[in-house]
Amino acid sequence: MKSRYVLASILTAVTLGTVATGCSVARHQESTGAYVDDTVITSRVKAKFAADKTVSANAISVETMKGVVQLSGFAKSPEEKSQAELLARSVNGVQDVRNDIIVKSS
Numbered sequence: 206m207k208s209r210y211v212l213a214s215i216l217t218a219v220t221l222g223t224v225a226t227g228c229s230v231a232r233h234q235e236s237t238g239a240y241v242d243d244t245v246i247t248s249r250v251k252a253k254f255a256a257d258k259t260v261s262a263n264a265i266s267v268e269t270m271k272g273v274v275q276l277s278g279f280a281k282s283p284e285e286k287s288q289a290e291l292l293a294r295s296v297n298g299v300q301d302v303r304n305d306i307i308v309k310s311s
Contacts, residue, residue, distance in 0.1 A: 242272070242298060243269035243270060243271065243272070244269070245298070246269045246272065246274065246296055246298050246299060247267050247268065247269045247274070249296045249297070249298075250267045250269075250274055250292065250293045250296050250299075251267050253292040253293075253295070253296065254267070254289065254292060257288065257292060259284065259285055259288050260280075260285055260288050260289045260292060261280070261281070261285070264278050264279050264280070265277070265278040265279070265280065265289055265306060266278045267293070269299075271300070272298055272299060272300030272301070273299075273300055273301045273302070273303065274293045274296075274299050274301070274302045274303070275302075275303045275305060276289055276290065276293060276302065276303065276304050276305060276306050277305045277306060278306055278307070279306065279307050279308075279309050280306045280307070280308050280309065281308075281309060282308060283308055285306075285308075286304065286306045286308055289304070289306060290302050290304045290306075
């Protein structure tokens with residue numbers, strides 16, 4: 206009977222340990238809440254790109270970390286690069302934008 210109690214206690218401890226660490230993040234990463242916020246920001250920036258006729262949503266990548274949006278990829282013109290940054294900055298929750306878009310030369 207005592208061995209069942211010990212086994213049940215061990216299984217409970219392992220399960221709780223797994224559940225508790227399953228939602229945690231590694232050092233230097235965001236909290237779960239911040240990650241969700243950043244995902245929303247990324248989605249909103251991409252939606253603005255898709256709605257804008259001057260920005261190629263397929264050629265520009267968007268990543269967000271702690272409210273800082275990083276744009277990368279390729280633009281056809283300096284105007285497209287600037288427009289992508291303006292659209293990203295207009296999204297609620299964006300703290301800063303790092304524009305690493307490369308303008309393709311024709």
